[in-house]
Amino acid sequence: MQFILEAAGLSKTYGQKTALVSLDLQLNKGEIFSLLGPNGAGKSTTINLFLGFIKPTSGQAFVNGIDVSAQPVASKQFLAYIPENVMLYQNLTGRENLSLLSSLAGFNYAKDQLDELLITSGLQPDAIERNVGGYSKGMRQKVGIAAAVARDAKVLLLDEPTSGLDPKASNEFSELLKGLSAKGTTIFMATHDIFRSTEISNRIGIMRNGQLIDLLDHTVFNASEIESLYLDYMRA
Amino acid sequence: MVFAIIIFILLFTSIISGYKSYSILQAERNLAQHHAEEDFHSQPDRHPHRVAHYGSYAFRPKSALSFLDAGLDPYTGTMVYLEAHQQNSANFSQAQQSNTLIRIGEMTMAFVMQWLMPLLIIFLCFNAFTQERENGTLKLLMSQGISIQQIAKGKIMGFSLLITIVIFPAFLIAILTSLVINNEPWNFDTALRLFTMLLSYAAYFFIFITGSVLISSLCKQSKTALIALLGCWIFFCVVIPKLTVSLGDALFQTPSKAAMDAAIHRQAKNGINGHDDQDKRTKEFTEKLLKKYGVDSASQLPVNLGGLVMAEGEAFSSKLYQKHFDELVNTYEKQNNISKWSGFLNPYQSIRAISMSMAGSDFRHYVTFLNAAESYRFKLAQHLNHLQAYKLANKAKDTRLDKSEYNHYPEFSYNPPTFWQVLFPSLISIFALYIWALGIYILCITILKNISIL
């Protein structure tokens, strides 16, 4: 069968330094996958390779069966990316930002639709017409999610989505992801947040020095077990 | 390091090219002046008035230091034809003989020092603070108990030292080159001029260094600091100079040469008050002369009446010309004063004025030359008129005078103003420059005392 997100022997080296070593990974539709690992383990590199921001040294990344290196623009049709810190055009309002991003993906929404998308993503209605320059990190992230929803993405790539969010915002965020997953969106996130990821993920990968050293099914382990496993791996 | 090399190469090439064009132009003029003298002295026996019309030439010598700063030289005439009865314009300026598309300056040391150095200083200093801020090292330094003022002072000192080290060898080369130029013997005057230049440039660079450090400390990002500084540079070195000059031109009108000559001619003919025409003046003069020699008619005079009348006319018209010319120069001075006073707003305009006045290529030096040429013309004409009056019989129109009477007449020479003569009018600019240097330093220190840097 065809996987929605697939890495085949995916590697990236910068000069002497290896960032990712021969990653093999397959994600199914509607799956929530979390990648855990310390800074510099290769999590962001993996995401950047799926996005085509960087070219792999060897191996291939596929999105919905499309080779990212060969067809960078086509592969992005299915992806939505929410970086750790969603940066938007500060001089434009939340609605204008969303309008720009969704029309880049080929969706032209009316004003009301845009507002609805923003509100369902959790943005306060009174913020919609304010310039993004005054938004908090969480508010910007909500616009980012709205953009992902607006473009009807099949895969959501998240880089450290919960870092810097207060517990309430973090919780709302998890709920949102679950909702998206239930609608068939695949979610791939790189994170440090073991508890949040065990709570919502189907599978968890652990990375160190560019290598995926374990793949865990969260139905088998609970959060504290995963934490002790993780710490053991890091000590090794 | 790269900056140092770029600056050095630029300065070096500019000195060489400045020297090269200096020597070519100077040689041309020396040769022409020499030819003119030779021609004058090898005239056959002639009637003195023929000699007066044959006339002489004044070629403007390049001042010794003009190879460092050509100043206005490319835009001033190089040759004045000096003949009886009329004051000719100074002709053959370089600008009239070249296809100059971009009029920004000559490749001389002054161009590099005034125009490019500030830019290089900006490139050097714009991230003095912003980079430390961006890297977070500023916080680290502050936490060590060093005040932001101390850091700023240290940076200003450091950059100043660096610029001094780079400029110094170039200045030495400039001094050595000026020693090679044997046009004018190297003397105390030249030394004073070079020294004043050096001090002024030092202040000029200091202004840009301090200004750059100040802006850098006020901006959050290197990018912003750079843009702000470049904006200042464009404003100071490109836009304001042109603006003030075109303003001066619009505010103070000058007559065309034709209109001025016509006015002089009209006044010479009708008398200054319009009631005292030339014929009447000549009549009165003749009567006075007859009275003086106690004779009844002009034919009885022991002197040549024509020569004396002509001398009288020349004196009258020269005085008129000088009056109009002084007015014209006065208007130009008014136009130029706008630029001079805007030196208080813009250090570039001060340094430019100081530099070219020290190099002997400013407006004042040019006017001194023109006045020297006119005075030589007048004296030569009067000398010849007097030869006619006293050496030729009355009414003798075609008689020739022995050439030995005039062929030893001294050739045109021109004494440029001395250092002290040009220092005084430059004082405003020097003052403005140092006010700027001091002001911006105090501003920098005060602002940094009260600023929360993080």
Add this chain to the structure above:
Amino acid sequence: MIKQFRTLTYFEWLNFRSERSMLLFAMLILLSGLYGIYSGSSLINNQKSKLEALDKLYQENIAEMKQKFPADADAGDIGYYHSTFAKNLPDNWAKLSIGQRDVAPSYLKLRLLAVQNQLYASENTNPFKLSVGSFDLAFVFVFLLPLFIISISFNVLSSEREQGTLALVLSFPVKLSTFLLAKLTFRFIVVAVIVFTLSITGWLWADVVIDARALTWLMAILLYALFWFSVSFAIIAIKRNSAFNAVSLLGIWLLLVVIFPVLAKTYSEVKIPVDEGLAISLKQRQEVHSGWDKPRAETMKRFFQRYPQFKDTTSVEGAFKWKWYFAFQELGDASVESLFENYMQKLTTRAALSANLDMLSPAAKLQQTINGISGTGFQAQLDFLLASKNYHERLKKFYYPFLFKNLPFTHDDFASEPQMSFRSKADDLQIFNGLIAMMGATVIAILAGLIIYKSSNNILE
């Protein structure tokens, strides 16, 4: 793709509208342009009114002649005392690009005397003003427009990367090249709007005849703008940070707009020194004045070789005769004819040399093109010089029959004296060469940009 392009351009507009620094730059360039139009126009209007005043001086001079010679006059007296003017009338286009018009005189006062002593007279000028140069619209386009272009485009990619918006935008199915092209296109439109606004204002204010020159004018300036966008693109394509881009672009501006032209000018002046002007003056004086000392018959014989139609004229021996005087004036001119040709030749060669060296500077080429359009280039100045010399020939043709056929010069004859007003035309050759050079430079910059773009690192790496 086209739809994305439109979207991006539209959002650039929204961004531009709300970004104060960009608006400030745009306002500054517009204001400078308006001042340039005003200042250039006032300079040329000033020249025009001075030229108009010459007519009055001319009439005054004729009135004085009529008073001085109440009856029929000897044409020699008129030739000696009467002066007329060769006028170099500016086209209104000159208000937009003053070119050489402030350094070169806009008229010459001519008498029938040897012309070589009259051709090089200068006008009253303030050398300080000349050295700084005029603030005309051409200056704004040649000097400041590139700075404006650089300042609005140097960080189009780097600032997005530094702000973090680039990664988000590129996670959408958008090609970096589309994104960059949209941004630069939008900015080009802004620049084009400014160029159109200033040009049309300039044309209306200066009251120019709007013909093919207007089209060439716009083409030249837009081409120049395109060149600077291409250079900006080439630097952006290196994909380094904003400060690097700013410093590099400013360095290129300095090199192309300032240093190359200054070097080209200095080099051509050192390479081809022109001292024929001084030599002409000296030799001509020597020749004219030796006329007094030479046998009159010899002078006349040489004169008749040039003007055989007058060889039957009455004798010049005995009392002073004007025709003999003017004969040796003529011979004075003839003696420096070859020097004069050399002089003109050298000036042309030197101008050509510096124009060729200026190939390296599209700024100089734009100036050359719009000077060509406005008829204010160096060639126009030389053309006026030659036209004035021809005018002197026409004066001789008019006066010589009076002189050599001993005809009385009556008061009515003043009315038929030849007049001259020269108005320089657009210089098609200069325009064409300038445009070609700018096109070449633009193509090179675009190609360089594409090569750099292809070979440089991935933008987010």
